[in-house]
Amino acid sequence: MSETSLIHVDGTTVSLVFERTAGMPPAWRHFGARRHDVEHAWPIAGVRPHPPTLLDGDPVLTVLPTHGFGWFQQPALAGGRPAGHGDLDWAHAFCLEDVCWEPHAIVFKLADKTAMLGLTISYAIDPESDVVSAWAELENRGDVPFRVDWLAAACVPLPADMDQVLGFTGRWTLEFQEARERLGVATWRRDNRRGRTSNDSFPGVIVGTALDDDTGAVLGAHLGWSGNHTILIEPLNDGRRQLQIGEWLAPGEVVLGYGERYRTPTAYLSFGTDGLNGLASHFHRFVRKRLLAWPHGRMKARPVHLNTWEAVYCNHDLDDLKSLADAAARLGIERFVLDDGWFHRRDHDRAGLGDWWPDARHYPHGLVPLVDHVQRLGMQFGLWVEPEMVNPDSDLYRAHPDWVLRLDGRPVVTGRHQLVLDLANAAVTDYLFDSLARLLSEQPIAYLKWDMNRDLAAAGHGGRAAYRRQTLAFYRLIGRVREAFPTVEIESCASGGSRADYGVLAHTHRIWTSDCNDALTRIDIQRGFLRFFPPEVMGAHIGPFHSHTTHRCHALAFRAAVALFGHLGIEMDVRTLPTEEAAELAYWIAVFKQWRHVVHEGVLRQGNLGDSLAWVQATSADGSASLVAVYRKREDTARYMPALPLKGLLDERRYLVRVLHQPAAPHFVKKTDLLTSLAGDGVVLTGATLRESGIPLPPMPPESATVISCRAV
Structure with missing residues (x-):
């Protein structure tokens, strides 16, 4: 041989x-x-x-x-x-x-x-x-x-x-x-x-x-x-x-x-x-x-967002937005993100894209009064933009109809009343950079939610297909913004999660996972996302009781338990919450702040218990703490809840195990002493016990969650 x-x-x-x-x-x-x-x-x-x-x-x-x-x-x-x-x-x-x-x-x-x-x-x-x-x-x-x-x-x-x-x-x-x-x-x-x-x-x-x-x-x-x-x-x-x-x-x-x-x-x-x-x-x-390239070289604690979209949509009023910011600050929210509707003649999604200056009807003195108000409340200010797109009903398109991707001799293809700007045209990217630079220079904007709401069709440039050059030009544009404003964080959004990959993540710090905030739907969306992306870059928001996209209704605790294992945000009009529910939301925001270092720096595990239960567990790198959520997605025929084995903890260490939340059980279910203790002051168990025997779970009705904490003692 x-x-x-x-x-x-x-x-x-x-x-x-x-x-x-x-x-x-x-x-x-x-x-x-x-x-x-x-x-x-x-x-x-x-x-x-x-x-x-x-x-x-x-x-x-x-x-x-x-x-x-x-x-x-x-x-x-x-x-x-x-x-x-x-x-x-x-x-x-x-x-x-x-x-x-x-x-x-x-x-x-x-x-x-x-x-x-x-x-x-x-x-x-x-x-x-x-x-x-x-x-x-x-x-x-x-x-x-x-x-x-x-x-x-x-x-x-x-x-x-x-x-x-x-x-x-x-x-x-x-x-x-x-x-x-x-x-x-x-x-x-x-x-x-x-x-x-x-x-x-x-x-x-x-x-x-x-x-x-x-x-x-x-x-x-x-x-x-x-x-x-x-x-x-x-x-x-x-x-x-x-x-x-x-x-x-x-x-x-x-x-x-x-x-x-x-x-x-x-x-x-x-x-x-x-x-x-x-x-x-x-x-x-x-x-x-x-x-990831964080500003100043290291990730800071991911601030809790309030995004204004599902609170006001395109109906912007300065005093109304200030009151929304007031309510957000009282809850412990740390970043106020002004979504679509703030720029010139943007009353709906059929006009205005490309005209990147504040609408004088709603913001007669620009964005500065709102930004100053938000900062006085102790929050960062973020802004939604969609630089790559233009509406035919816009000053930009009327001045430069030749700036869009097109195939010569063919009709242009619209989507969501939008056309795609040709980023391989240097005049286009210069205009977009100058527009963004003006916004970022005139007021202290800490964050851009960079959206992109349509697929590329009729995408030509110079007689050739323009997909590749458009992607490379986008990278150059967003890289140019990052270089000029290195402390500004950027979120990649594209009708939700349509631009989520390591290419864009090399230029951004967060990915908007989905426009759906329905907690039940989000369980599987986030499971797939987390196969490749760590939780600190996963935008995960607590939506309203009545879901914007599915029309399902869920208790606040279920919505919060699902959103805890990403970068937490709020997507609702928090001014409308009853006093008791506002206090509950403030509690969940505080839980996130207490555990975000574990979720965002630790080891994440996911799994299922049968067909009806899903779980997610974040454990600190040194094995000293773990946060767990178990979600019941639907009913099943089992009479008893299975125990959940917890891996990643140290066998010889002792942990105080507490149930931070469990759903209300049907009145005919008798509580056990152990489950009562877990929901009270907690129970001390070894890591080996938690791994081999697992943690007992309380009864859970469909579309509910149990949240459990483990800390070494």
Whole structure:
């Protein structure tokens, strides 16, 4: 047996192993749990029996499988030159030219000299989180333009036993819905062509052996890109599968001239053996340590919001808003966010977008009087904007109808009475930056809620599809705002959660998860979101008793218990609350403030107890404290509530366990002494007891919650 030339890159618990193969890119040997036996591996091609029906030199899965010379599965690169410029311009065969190898990273330099192409592939492991960042970059080294149809940001192998897939779908007010499927003989594929991240095809996927909460091998992949994407999982001839993830490109969207390059967005991948919660902890650590850029370099305690949308909508009156701010401050709210309706002639959603100055009818002296009032109350001031959009009924559009994305000779496509401004036009972005800079300079605005309320259609620029350049121009614009006003925090909002990804999160500090504040619906929305994003960036608001989007009605405690495990906000007219309910809301705001450091800096776990109960648990990094909520979503046939095992606490430590809230039980249910004590002064239990025996739960009617605290004593 010939000697095998292997390259391995290790994280703390993850290894990437490649084999040098003659005349080909490096072959994938392993992506998964850390390996310690790679020096004894055998050559992959040297031990495979050769069936008589296969081509000689049947290719293995490499870091860049390509079409034309025996690879019949999905290639990682597709594209070509115009007809008449050589038969080989659509078929590619790359060889390894160089390897840049570091302890936690590898960069492969590849070339196809016949096709006159160069390609760089990078995989880097963050050892603190075991998240792998991957990208690819193609260079045209020929005189004839090369059209790129597809280039995977990452192409990785999956073990044969990983046959369960967790994808994410949804719609407006029902984002991040988990869809579990079994992989079979067909290719599993999800595409997004909406021009923004979208809520019906989130750019992330999880594959595993069982997809359990706390056990089993799982691999997660996410594309950090706020535009179009493709994710595919395909069976291979050797029993494994390949996973490819990258940017979906419209025909002709990327054409490279001589010396030009196309670099993919970055894909983020991680592998773990501790189930879905273990995988989520990898992604949470990575976002916290590597991705988020907080003002002054460190996250401050996330301030409780009041957002004005469901309180006043577009009906703005200065005195009315001041009274709303007064009521908010009395409750302990820390940031007052003025939503849509404040700017020129914005009486409804059919006019005004693009005219970014205060409406003189409602704000004759600008926003300064309201901002000053809010600050005197001890709150920060935030403002809603939607810079990328314009209404046809606006001064901006009447002056510059040519500033919108369009296809020449075709009608423009409106959505929500809006058109999309062409951000690749420097005049457009200069106007938008100057408008935002004027607002941020004239008054102390601490926060922008940056919205984006429609998909891209008829999205052209200069005769080509403009999805990619629009996304890159958006990044440049928001980066320009961040550079000029580094202390301003920005929220990514797009009809709720339609622009939630690591690409936008590198420029922002919060994501508005959904326009739906219905607590029952929010349980599953937030569950899917938290698979990839930590809770401190998840906008989670307590909405009104009567839900704006579903028309369901829920008790305040249920609404609060669901919102506690994100970045808390209030989305209602708090002036209308009865005295007793206002006091209850102030109590929940105080609970959030007491526990936000645990929720926002600790380890999060989620799970189900049967089909009707869901739970979420946040535990401090040192295991000294834990906050738990259990949600009953519907009735079931069980006579008794199951106990909930609590992991993450220290076995030998003793904890004071208290029920901070439990729903009113039916009158015919008899309380036990233990449940009575838990709801009173609490009970002291060891971490081992809480892990092995669990914590008993009180009776819970449908659409209610129990909230439990554990503190070391």
